Amino acid sequence: MSDTITWGMMLRKLPSIAKAIPRVVKGMKVANVKDPTQPCGLGWSFEQATLRNPDGPALLHGDVSLTYAQVNQWANRIAHHLIEQGIVKGDVVAVFIENRPELLVTILAVAKVGAISALLNTSQTRDTLVHSVNLVNPAAIVVGEELLAVFQAVRDQVSIDATRTWFVADQDTWSHPGIAPHGFVNLMTASVDADSENPASSQQVFFDDPCFYIYTSGTTGLPKAGVFKHGRWMRSSASFGMIALDMRPEDVVYCTLPLYHATGLCVCWGSAISGASGFAIRRKFSASQFWSDVHKYQATTIGYVGELCRYLVDQPPSADDGKHGVRKMIGNGLRPGAWNEFKTRFAVDHICELYAASDGNIGFTNILNFDNTVGFSLMSWELAAYDHDSGAPTRAANGFMRKVGKGEQGLLLAKIDDKAPLDGYTDPQKTEKVVLHDVFEKGDRYFNTGDLLRNIGFGHAQFVDRLGDTYRWKGENVSTTEVENILLQYPHISEAVAYGVEIRNTNGRAGMAAITPAESLATLDFSELLAFVRQQLPAYAVPLFLRVKVKMETTGTFKYQKTRLKDEAFDPGRTGDDPIYAWLPGTDTYVQVTEQVLSDIQGGKHRY
Missing domain, CATH: 3.40.50.12780 (ANL, N-terminal domain)
Structure with a gap:
C-alpha cells in the first residue's frame, strides 16, 4: 500500500511532533x-x-x-x-x-x-x-x-x-x-x-x-x-x-x-x-x-x-x-x-x-499532516472483520470478533468507556442497536460506526466506505429507506430498492434505485416521476439513476440483493434485460442510458 506510514516518514515528523507537544498537553487538559x-x-x-x-x-x-x-x-x-x-x-x-x-x-x-x-x-x-x-x-x-x-x-x-x-x-x-x-x-x-x-x-x-x-x-x-x-x-x-x-x-x-x-x-x-x-x-x-x-x-x-x-x-x-x-x-x-x-x-x-x-464517540484527526489519512485517534478503536453482504461484524468460533491486519480494511468499532462515552440518541432503543457487547473480551462494549477504514500504520487510518442503509452524497447522508418509501408512494411503482453507486471522479455515492412498475414499463412517465420525487425529497436524495426490473430478486430471507445491484450499478452492459435510466444535469426527465451516455457520464461530460 503506497499510503502506508513507515518509520522513515515518522522520523521526519519528529521536529514538528516535539513542537506540538506543549499545545497537545494543554489541549487534552481542556478537552x-x-x-x-x-x-x-x-x-x-x-x-x-x-x-x-x-x-x-x-x-x-x-x-x-x-x-x-x-x-x-x-x-x-x-x-x-x-x-x-x-x-x-x-x-x-x-x-x-x-x-x-x-x-x-x-x-x-x-x-x-x-x-x-x-x-x-x-x-x-x-x-x-x-x-x-x-x-x-x-x-x-x-x-x-x-x-x-x-x-x-x-x-x-x-x-x-x-x-x-x-x-x-x-x-x-x-x-x-x-x-x-x-x-x-x-x-x-x-x-x-x-x-x-x-x-x-x-x-x-x-x-x-x-x-x-x-x-x-x-x-x-x-x-x-x-x-x-x-x-x-x-x-x-x-x-x-x-x-x-x-x-x-x-x-x-x-x-x-x-x-x-x-x-x-x-x-x-x-x-x-x-x-x-x-x-x-x-x-x-x-x-x-x-x-x-x-x-x-x-x-x-x-x-x-x-x-x-x-x-x-x-x-x-x-x-x-x-x-x-x-x-x-x-x-x-x-x-x-x-x-x-x-x-x-x-x-x-x-x-x-x-x-x-x-x-458516535470517536474522532480521528490528521494532526501530523500525512497525506491520504484521517489521522489517528486518542480513543480506543479496532477494525473488525465483517460480512460483505450484511455489513455486520463476524464472530469467530470462540464467540469474539476478529481484528483485521495492517493494510486490510475492516469495520470501525470504537470502545465505549469513561474516556469515550457514547451520548447516543434521544431514543434509547436506537442507541442500543449500535452498541456491541463482548466484542474482543467478556464485558467490553463497542460502538459500531458502520464505516469501513483501513489501518495504514502508526495508529493512522484511511477512510474506505460507508456500510448499511445510508450512503453519502453532496456531503449529506442519504437514507435508502426514506428514498424507497417515497418511490413507493408513486402510483405506478410496486417495488423499489435504493442504494448508492460510484460515478468516476466524484465524491461519495450517487443515488440509484431499482424499481418494478405496477403494470408495465410503458405506463411510466419519467418526467412526471422525476417531478414527483423532486417535490418529496431533498435535492441530494433524488435518485440520479433508475433500473427497471420486471421482478426483484431477493435472498432466502427475503432481503433485496443490494450488493449485486450496487456492483452492476448503471452499466447497461452488465444489467441484462433491465433498462437503465439517468437524470442528466440540467434536464427534467430520466433518459435511457446507452453505451454512449454511460461513456459521457464516466468521462465527466455531465457534471454531477
Whole structure:
C-alpha cells in the first residue's frame, strides 16, 4: 500500500511532533473535563474567547462583521429573553434558520440558558420535517424568514405554543430586526432591551448536559436525533482548534458547510471559538465565489467536505490559485485521488482530514499532516472483520470478533468507556442497536460506526466506505429507506430498492434505485416521476439513476440483493434485460442510458 506510514516518514515528523507537544498537553487538559461541577461547553467557551479577544472579529457574513463582545452581548440578550419566557435548562428549542449569524447567535443563546438546540436540517420539508420536530418535543421554535413557507406548511402538525414560535427576519437583524408576520413573535425585537450581561445559567452547564440534537439518517428512513453534549463540545473544539489547527486570535475560519451538521458547527465553529478566531460563513457554497470570499475575509483556514474540494478543482485554473492566506483546512471526505492535486494547486500546507460521526464517540484527526489519512485517534478503536453482504461484524468460533491486519480494511468499532462515552440518541432503543457487547473480551462494549477504514500504520487510518442503509452524497447522508418509501408512494411503482453507486471522479455515492412498475414499463412517465420525487425529497436524495426490473430478486430471507445491484450499478452492459435510466444535469426527465451516455457520464461530460 503506497499510503502506508513507515518509520522513515515518522522520523521526519519528529521536529514538528516535539513542537506540538506543549499545545497537545494543554489541549487534552481542556478537552477532557472530568469534574461534574466545572462549568464548560459552548456558552462557557464563547465567554472565555470574548475575555481573550473582545474586539476581534467573531462572526463575518456578507458585509456584516461582529466582534466577540458584540456577539456575546447579542446572545446574552436573547438568552435573558428566553429565560423570561420560561425556557429552562433541559428544554428543547428547535432552530430552523439557514447559514447566517442569526443561526449561530440563537444556538449560542440557547446553550447559555442550558437548553438544547434541535438543529433542523434546512433541506427538510413535509413529513420528514414534522417527524424531526415532534421527535424531540420542543418547548419552542425559532424560524428564519427564508424557511417560513416550509414551516407554515406543517405548522398545524407540530404543537408549539404561538407565544414561543419565534421569527427571525432574513436580513442583518443586528442593525434592523425586521417585522414578524401575524402569528409569530419577532425574537430580535422582543429581546432588544434585555440584559446584555452573561446569564448566571451559563455557569450552570456541565459536561454531561446535552448541547444540541443533531439529526442523522435513520435506518427506518426517518431521521434520528443524536445527542451532542457540552463535554463533547469541549473535546471537539479543543481537539480540532487547539491540538490539530493551533488556532489563534489572528486566524479566520471560512466555512460554507451547513451549520446544522457537526462538521460545520462543532469542528469549524468550535475550532474558531477555541482560538478566539474569526468565523466567516456563507449561506450556501459557491465554487466561483469561494476564493474571492477567502480574500475578502482574509481567511487562514477553510472547512471542507470532499465534494466541495472537487468543485473547486473543477473551476478553470487561474494564476492566482495559490495566492491567498489559507495555510490549513479541516474537514472530511477528501479522497486520495484528489488530495495531492488540491494541495498542490491551491498551495495549502496542512490538510487536517478528520473522521467523526455526530452520533458516535470517536474522532480521528490528521494532526501530523500525512497525506491520504484521517489521522489517528486518542480513543480506543479496532477494525473488525465483517460480512460483505450484511455489513455486520463476524464472530469467530470462540464467540469474539476478529481484528483485521495492517493494510486490510475492516469495520470501525470504537470502545465505549469513561474516556469515550457514547451520548447516543434521544431514543434509547436506537442507541442500543449500535452498541456491541463482548466484542474482543467478556464485558467490553463497542460502538459500531458502520464505516469501513483501513489501518495504514502508526495508529493512522484511511477512510474506505460507508456500510448499511445510508450512503453519502453532496456531503449529506442519504437514507435508502426514506428514498424507497417515497418511490413507493408513486402510483405506478410496486417495488423499489435504493442504494448508492460510484460515478468516476466524484465524491461519495450517487443515488440509484431499482424499481418494478405496477403494470408495465410503458405506463411510466419519467418526467412526471422525476417531478414527483423532486417535490418529496431533498435535492441530494433524488435518485440520479433508475433500473427497471420486471421482478426483484431477493435472498432466502427475503432481503433485496443490494450488493449485486450496487456492483452492476448503471452499466447497461452488465444489467441484462433491465433498462437503465439517468437524470442528466440540467434536464427534467430520466433518459435511457446507452453505451454512449454511460461513456459521457464516466468521462465527466455531465457534471454531477
